[in-house]
Amino acid sequence: MKICVWGDELAGWIAAAQLAAYGNDIIKAGSALAPAESAIRIEPGLMNQLEQGIIGGQIRSSEEEDPFSAEIHWLAIGPGELEAASEIVAHLAAVHQDSLLVVNQSNLGTGASDQLQARLDQSKNQHVVYLPDMLQGGQAMRQFAHPEVLLVGCENDSAGTMFTALMRPFTREGTELRLMSRREAEFTKFAITGMLALRLGYINELAMLADHVGVDIETVRDGMSTDQRVGPYYLSPGCGFGGQHFTQYIEGLAGLLSKTRGSTLLETVLKQNEQHKELPFRKLWQHYHCDLHDRRIAVWGLAFKPGVATVESAPSLRVVDALLAQGATIQLHDPEALEDFRFHYGEHPQLVYCAHPYEAVNDADALLLLTAWPEYWSPNYTELHRLMREPVIVDGRNVYDPQLLHDLGFTYYGVGRASH
Amino acid sequence: MTPDTCWSDLRDSAQALKPRHLSELLSDTRRFDALTFEHDGLLLDLSRQRLLPETLDQLVALAEACQLQQKINDLISGKPVNCTEGRAALHTALRTPAGKSLSLNGEDIVVGVQSTLAKMEALVTTLHSGQWRGYSGEAIDTVVNIGVGGSDLGPLMTCRALSDFKPKAAQGIELHFVSSMDGSQLSGLLSRLNPATTLFVLSSKSFTTIDTLANAATARQWLVDASSLDTEVILRHHFIGITAQPEKASEWGIPSQNQLLFWDWTGGRYSMWSAIGLPIAISIGMEGFRQLLDGAHSIDSHFHQAPLRENLPVLLALVGIWNINLLDIHAHAILPYDGRLAHLPAYLEQLEMESNGKSVRLDGSATQGHTCPVLWGEIGPNAQHAFYQLLHQGTESVMCDFIVPAKRYTDRGQELQQQHRLALANCLAQARVLALGDKALDDDSASAAPPWKRYRGNQPSTVILLDELTPYALGQLIAVYEHKVYTQAVIWGINPFDQWGVELGKKMATAMLDELDNPGLSGSLDCATSGLLQRINTLREQG
Numbered sequence: 001m002k003i004c005v006w007g008d009e010l011a012g013w014i015a016a017a018q019l020a021a022y023g024n025d026i027i028k029a030g031s032a033l034a035p036a037e038s039a040i041r042i043e044p045g046l047m048n049q050l051e052q053g054i055i056g057g058q059i060r061s062s063e064e065e066d067p068f069s070a071e072i073h074w075l076a077i078g079p080g081e082l083e084a085a086s087e088i089v090a091h092l093a094a095v096h097q098d099s100l101l102v103v104n105q106s107n108l109g110t111g112a113s114d115q116l117q118a119r120l121d122q123s124k125n126q127h128v129v130y131l132p133d134m135l136q137g138g139q140a141m142r143q144f145a146h147p148e149v150l151l152v153g154c155e156n157d158s159a160g161t162m163f164t165a166l167m168r169p170f171t172r173e174g175t176e177l178r179l180m181s182r183r184e185a186e187f188t189k190f191a192i193t194g195m196l197a198l199r200l201g202y203i204n205e206l207a208m209l210a211d212h213v214g215v216d217i218e219t220v221r222d223g224m225s226t227d228q229r230v231g232p233y234y235l236s237p238g239c240g241f242g243g244q245h246f247t248q249y250i251e252g253l254a255g256l257l258s259k260t261r262g263s264t265l266l267e268t269v270l271k272q273n274e275q276h277k278e279l280p281f282r283k284l285w286q287h288y289h290c291d292l293h294d295r296r297i298a299v300w301g302l303a304f305k306p307g308v309a310t311v312e313s314a315p316s317l318r319v320v321d322a323l324l325a326q327g328a329t330i331q332l333h334d335p336e337a338l339e340d341f342r343f344h345y346g347e348h349p350q351l352v353y354c355a356h357p358y359e360a361v362n363d364a365d366a367l368l369l370l371t372a373w374p375e376y377w378s379p380n381y382t383e384l385h386r387l388m389r390e391p392v393i394v395d396g397r398n399v400y401d402p403q404l405l406h407d408l409g410f411t412y413y414g415v416g417r418a419s420h
Numbered sequence: 421m422t423p424d425t426c427w428s429d430l431r432d433s434a435q436a437l438k439p440r441h442l443s444e445l446l447s448d449t450r451r452f453d454a455l456t457f458e459h460d461g462l463l464l465d466l467s468r469q470r471l472l473p474e475t476l477d478q479l480v481a482l483a484e485a486c487q488l489q490q491k492i493n494d495l496i497s498g499k500p501v502n503c504t505e506g507r508a509a510l511h512t513a514l515r516t517p518a519g520k521s522l523s524l525n526g527e528d529i530v531v532g533v534q535s536t537l538a539k540m541e542a543l544v545t546t547l548h549s550g551q552w553r554g555y556s557g558e559a560i561d562t563v564v565n566i567g568v569g570g571s572d573l574g575p576l577m578t579c580r581a582l583s584d585f586k587p588k589a590a591q592g593i594e595l596h597f598v599s600s601m602d603g604s605q606l607s608g609l610l611s612r613l614n615p616a617t618t619l620f621v622l623s624s625k626s627f628t629t630i631d632t633l634a635n636a637a638t639a640r641q642w643l644v645d646a647s648s649l650d651t652e653v654i655l656r657h658h659f660i661g662i663t664a665q666p667e668k669a670s671e672w673g674i675p676s677q678n679q680l681l682f683w684d685w686t687g688g689r690y691s692m693w694s695a696i697g698l699p700i701a702i703s704i705g706m707e708g709f710r711q712l713l714d715g716a717h718s719i720d721s722h723f724h725q726a727p728l729r730e731n732l733p734v735l736l737a738l739v740g741i742w743n744i745n746l747l748d749i750h751a752h753a754i755l756p757y758d759g760r761l762a763h764l765p766a767y768l769e770q771l772e773m774e775s776n777g778k779s780v781r782l783d784g785s786a787t788q789g790h791t792c793p794v795l796w797g798e799i800g801p802n803a804q805h806a807f808y809q810l811l812h813q814g815t816e817s818v819m820c821d822f823i824v825p826a827k828r829y830t831d832r833g834q835e836l837q838q839q840h841r842l843a844l845a846n847c848l849a850q851a852r853v854l855a856l857g858d859k860a861l862d863d864d865s866a867s868a869a870p871p872w873k874r875y876r877g878n879q880p881s882t883v884i885l886l887d888e889l890t891p892y893a894l895g896q897l898i899a900v901y902e903h904k905v906y907t908q909a910v911i912w913g914i915n916p917f918d919q920w921g922v923e924l925g926k927k928m929a930t931a932m933l934d935e936l937d938n939p940g941l942s943g944s945l946d947c948a949t950s951g952l953l954q955r956i957n958t959l960r961e962q963g
Contacts, residue, residue, distance in 0.1 A: 275558070282557030290555055290653050325551035 001166060004029055004062070004070035006088055010040050011105045011133045012076025014140045017046055019074075020053035022169040027070055029062045038336055039307025045141040068092060072101045072166065076133070079107045079249045082115070089119045089128075099125035101162050105133050107249050110190055110256075113153060113182040127159035130182040132189035137307075149176045153185030190253050194266055197250045199234040200241055201269035204276050207237035207416025217416030218398055237415045239370060239396035240277035242304030242314040277315035280368045280394045281322040283413040287366070287392060292326040296389065298364040299330055300357055301371025301397075303337035311341050315396065316370050324350055333360040335373050358387060366392035372399050381408050426482035427745075433475055434746035442470055442878050443859040457732055460718050462896050464732050465883040468855040469739050470747060479738035480728045483911060488728060491910045496724050498524045502687070502917035503782060509917045510683075511690035511902065512720045515713040515895070524685065532683070536695050539680060541706045543660070543698070547619075548589035548705070554657055555647045556616040562594045564609065565699045566639065567623030568631040571662070572599040573770055574692025575623075575699040577763035578712070581894055584760070587705040595703055601631035606638055615646035621660045623696050625688050627668035630926070636672070662695045687917050689770050690902060708891045715895025723903045733903030736882065740819070740904070741911055743880060745789045749817040753807075754797030757824040757847035758889060764823070765797030768901055775905045775916035782913055791912050793819075800824075801846055811854060812875055820881040822851050823897070825889045847883075854879040 004027040005016045013035050020026045033054055035041050053059035073092060075085055085108060092100060100120065104113050113130040120126035130153030135143050147170060154160045160179065164171075171177070180188070203221065210217040217237050225232035241247070247270075254266035288295060304314035311317060314337075323330050331352040332341065338353055345351055354360040357376065361367050361384055369376055377399050385391050391410045393400065398414045405412040445451065446467070455467040455476075466476075495501050498508040513522050513529050521528045546552045550559040565575060576597045598605045620639050624632045636659075643654045651673065661674035664682050680695035692700065693713060701709040719733065728734045743749040752772075754765040776792035798806060800822065811818050824847045829836040857877020858866035866874070884900075886893045909916035932953075935945070939957045 278557070285553060285557035286555075290553070290557075290649075290657055321549075322551065322553070322557075325546065325549070326553070 001025070001072055002070040003027070003072040003074055003166075004067040005074045005076065006067075006085075007075060007077030007081075007106060008036060008040075009076040009078060009106065009133070010035075010043065010137065010140055011135055012074065013040055013046060013050065014043070014135060014144045015074050015076065015105070016059060017049040017053060018141070018144050018170070019166070020056075020058035021049060024058065024166075025070075026053065026059045027062055027065050027067050028059060029067045031061055031063050033059065033061050037308050039137065039305065042307055043137065043140055049141070068095050071096075071099065072103065072162075075102065075104045075106050077106045077108075079109070079245050079252070081106070082108045082112050085112070085116060086119060089116045093120050093126065096126065097124065099158075100127070101159055101166075102126075102128045103131055103163065103166075104128055105131045107133060107189065107193075107245070108186075109249075109252050110183055110186045113186060117182070122156070125158060127154075127156045127162075128182065129154045129159055129163045130185045131163075132185055132192075134189075134192075145170050146173060147171065147175050149178060151178045151180065151185050151188060153182035154179055155181055190249075193246075193249055194253050196234045197241075197246075197266065197269050200236075201272055203235045203237045204240070204415070205272065210416035211418060214418040216402070216414075216418070218414075220416075237398060238372075239279045239315045239319075239415060240273045242277070243308070243310075243312060247313050274318070277318040278322055279415060280315070280370060280396045280413075281319045283394045284323075284366055284368065284392075285326075287394075287411070287413070292323065292328045295328045295365040296363055297323055297328050297330050298361040298367040298388075299332050300334075300360065300367060300369045300376050301373055302332060302334040302341045303371050303373075306371055306373045307336075309336040309340055311337050311344060314371070316341070317344070319368065319370060320345070320351075324348070331360040331362070331364060333357045334371065335375060337371075358383060361387050363387070363389050365390045366394060368394045368396060369399065370396045372397040381405075381410075385409060421481055421485050423482060423485045426478065426485045430475075430478050430482065430742070430746055433471075433478060434742075437470060437472070437475070438747065440470075441857075441859075442468060442855040442880070443857070445470070445472070446855060457730060457735055459722050459726070459730075459732050460896065461887045461893065462719075462732065462900070463883075463885040464735060464900075465885065466735065466739055468851055469742070469880045469882065470878070471739070471742055475742065476729065476735065476738065479742060480734075482741070483728050483734060483738060483907070486911050486913075488734065488907060488910050492724055492906075495906060496720065498522060498529075498685070502915060504915050504918045504920065508685040509687055509690065510685045511687065511693055512717075514682075514686065514693035515717040515720060515899075517714075517717060529683070529685075533694075536680060536682065537706075537710075540695060540698055540701055540709075543680070544701045544706050547593060547702060548587075550592070552619065552657075554616045554618070555643075555649055555653060558617050560617055560619045561592055562596070562613055562618045563621060563699065563702055564596045564598055564613070564618060564639070565621045565623060566598045566606075566632050566635045567621075567662075567696070568599040568601070568629060569770060569774075570688030570691045571623035571625065571629075571632070571696055572597055573763065573767045574689075575697060577761075577767040578692060578697070578700045578894065579703045580763050581760045581889065582700070582704050582708065582712075582891055585704045585708050585891055587708070590703055590705055593702060595699055597699070598635050599631065601634055603635060603638055606635050610639070610642050615643050615658075618643075619658055619660065621662060621698055622669075622672075622674070623662045623698075625664045625682070625684075625686075625691065627661065627663045627665045627672060630929075633672070640673075660698070662698060689774055690917075692898075704891060711891040712895040715890075715892035715897075716899035717895075718892075719896050719899035719903065723899075733900045734907050736900060737904040737907035737911070739880075739882060740793075740908055743819045744791075744793055747817070747880075748790075749819050749880070750790060750793040751816055751818040752793045752795045753803070753811065753818055753820045754795065755800040755803060755820055755822050755850075756797070757800040757822060757843045758828065759799055760889060761823060762799050765795075767898075768797070769795050771901055772905055774919050774922075776909055776912070776914065777921065778909075778912075778914040778916075780914065782915060787912055787914065791914060792908075797821075800850065801843055804846065804850065808850070811879055813872075818879055820851075820854065820879065822847050822881055822883045823886075824883070825886040825893070827888045830888075851881050851883055853877065854881055 002025045003019055005012045006029045016026045016028055077085055113128050117128040132151050207217040221235050224230050254270055257263040258267055302311050302316040304312055320330055329350050331354055333354045342353055393410050393412050395414045402412050402417050452467045454473045457464045496512050498510055500507055502509050514533055516530050518534045521530050552560040554560055596609055622636050643658050644651055655673045656675055659674055660678045661669035662680045663669045664684050666679055666681055669679050682694035686694050723733050754768050756764050772795050773792055778791055779787050781787055828840040853860055855877055857875035905916055935953055
């Protein structure tokens with residue numbers, strides 16, 4: 001089958017690679033045949049399979065072939081881009097006079113797939129199927145190829161047949177297909193994401209409490225995950241979640257809840273998350289007795305999560321704003337997002353952009369770790385201690401061992417780990 | 421003409437006008453045009469006053485005989501018009517735009533005014549951007565103004581009046597006002613507030629006001645207890661001091677970077693335009709605050725330059741003189757028909773009564789007639805259910821000021837617009853009935869009513885009509901009253917800028933504090949005081 005994949009979300013690249021392996025012809029909309037984000041590029045198995053598809057000629061760019069010529073369209077575009085999706089579908093309807101299948105795997109909110117459907121002509125057998133994006137980074141290839149369950153929002157038999165045929169290579173092992181309306185499937189996705197945000201909000205709240213009670217939240221979290229009802233996922237305390245998509249998506253759900261139900265549950269989570277992003281600043285502020293003027297502060301990690309080159313709603317923005325306002329000088333490092341950060345702030349007398357992590361800690365009064373990039377996990381502690389003016393580490397992601405750092409002569413602050 | 425001959429002419433006119441009912445005067449259809457005055461969007465309607473257009477000419481002649489124009493020049497140019505304290509009263513300089521200059525004792529004070537505004541702006545920006553941090557590192561989200569009198573009433577009245585004009589950045593900041601010396605406002609507030617995110621603004625011209633310092637000490641201790649930090653750290657991050665006495669503020673512990681200064685030539689009740697207006701700037705933003713100043717400045721220029729016969733503050737003052745000194749009316753009600761102006765009566769009570777509640781002339785002699793009347797007020801529609809009965813059927817003559825914006829809720833729903841129409845209708849109806857009495861009805865139905873349903877009417881009133889209540893319009897309105905007060909003071913020959921009458925009580929209270937701790941200490945108290953003291957001390961001892 002000839003399939004065009006739209007958008008740069010992880011789900012789109014996974015679908016392109018996997019579908020190509022089973023003889024489909026894939027047109028990847030856009031000129032690039034590799035994901036821009038390193039977080040997607042590091043997805044185990046993905047790049048290899050994409051390459052094979054490209055070499056074998058099953059995957060081509062839309063520069064090589066007209067994307068609208070395909071009869072199946074896979075949408076994996078970012079939240080907030082409903083308008084772009086609508087334009088694509090409207091154009092499809094305009095150029096296609098016969099049957100069409102649009103598989104929407106984007107998080108555009110409840111009702112979006114119905115809106116897309118309205119652009120198509122059902123009488124010509126043109127249909128939208130909604131497939132919630134349940135892929136987790138790190139396991140996405142396997143999850144796509146061997147799903148235990150597929151939730152599918154599909155309201156037409158022939159579209160269902162077509163979709164099932166498309167997914168047959170991956171569902172032979174007895175995958176359970178749960179069919180529901182598009183709107184229900186979208187709402188389910190919404191509900192799951194909200195639940196995850198609540199878990200993050202909850203563990204961060206507990207972390208704050210742990211600071212006061214004098215226990216290590218990491219130990220508590222380990223204990224919590226042994227209860228099957230709780231499980232281990234989305235329970236890592238840290239200095240807040242960021243990223244445009246996740247935040248935007250939760251904001252959408254929070255807005256919906258508050259508008260139609262007067263519920264502030266998720267709004268509270270979002271509000272607390274914003275405050276949580278400043279946690280490293282607050283620890284530092286208290287350490288230095290509410291005076292950071294002329295202090296030199298190193299920041300490791302500016303991206304909103306490891307593997308991305310963007311600082312969109314990242315904790316680093318809040319922390320750096322606060323430090324700037326207090327008259328500190330900030331020495332910044334990030335393996336990939338330094339340029340995006342520079343784009344936001346430009347040159348500033350209080351900001352020093354560093355190409356090397358150890359350059360950033362030189363003469364520093366403290367090191368703040370805000371993004372858990374792999375290269376920060378096991379630094380040369382002796383070198384760190386030697387370079388820093390004051391050996392103070394604020395670990396916004398709980399990647400270091402408090403006892404070890406204490407023994408090495410550092411003052412250590414984590415998230416929810418009574419200071420060492 | 422001398423003031424005496426002017427007074428004599430006016431007394432003759434008053435004799436002739438006293439028997440004439442307002443209903444008769446209002447039958448002249450040209451009256452509204454002849455007795456309304458407008459400047460820059462503000463309308464002053466004097467057509468319900470018990471006078472004729474030619475009476476205004478006589479009143480203006482009196483003002484001229486009292487050398488009002490010269491006195492206005494003196495005020496605005498910085499002459500020491502506050503003679504008992506030997507200084508100028510330059511609230512007008514506080515709203516003089518940047519670029520102009522005014523020399524006082526060889527110093528250009530506009531430069532100082534503008535640099536204080538710049539410091540305020542920096543502070544407001546830090547607060548609004550969430551970068552004023554409390555001891556925990558959290559952003560300040562609550563500001564408590566501690567001040568009393570002029571350091572409380574102006575900011576309180578204005579913040580309430582302009583609550584619709586909060587910019588988005590200001591919406592995250594809660595504002596409270598604490599003034600009472602007994603701590604009753606503060607104690608309730610402290611139990612609800614988060615110390616880590618609360619900033620106190622201490623406003624005191626002298627920084628010795630016991631009411632304010634007592635509240636401030638309680639607030640400081642509350643923060644020290646909650647944070648377990650040094651007082652010095654707490655003062656640096658949780659207190660701003662606004663004062664004309666920086667040494668006193670430093671002595672109390674406010675670091676200089678947290679001090680906003682004004683000058684001894686700014687009277688307390690004229691100080692909301694100075695750094696004392698910080699809560700206003702926090703509430704409506706610096707841009708809004710500057711619009712407020714611009715509105716007041718527009719009236720300053722008008723007061724300075726317009727001919728007296730068209731000069732809004734002057735006319736408002738002269739009508740007051742007519743009512744007080746010639747028609748013998750000694751009660752004045754302030755009746756805003758807009759709930760946002762709820763604190764305006766209290767503000768004007770201080771402005772007028774503390775300024776002109778005097779009986780000694782500039783030369784030390786006693787004043788001849790009455791000066792400032794008793795002034796009080798309430799939101800008009802609410803007062804209708806409280807004291808309007810007295811206005812309509814009581815035995816006191818009362819002059820009333822109705823204050824109302826023509827437009828409100830223009831960007832809101834129909835229901836709210838309907839509510840404002842209701843307020844407008846009531847305002848117009850009340851002014852009409854107070855003037856006409858039951859002559860507002862047709863003759864037959866009026867005379868058929870039993871005596872207790874009759875309305876005498878003939879209560880004079882002024883209507884001040886704003887286009888809309890905006891920062892600019894409020895600035896105009898307050899400046900009109902300030903200059904009205906000054907004009908009346910000139911005519912009565914008194915100093916409106918001192919307040920010696922409040923000093924003795926303060927002194928006595930300090931002495932009384934010792935009596936409460938050590939009963940019978942002085943032994944020279946009057947029997948009424950010592951009787952009460954004894955009773956109180958007995959009750960206190962019983963615990």
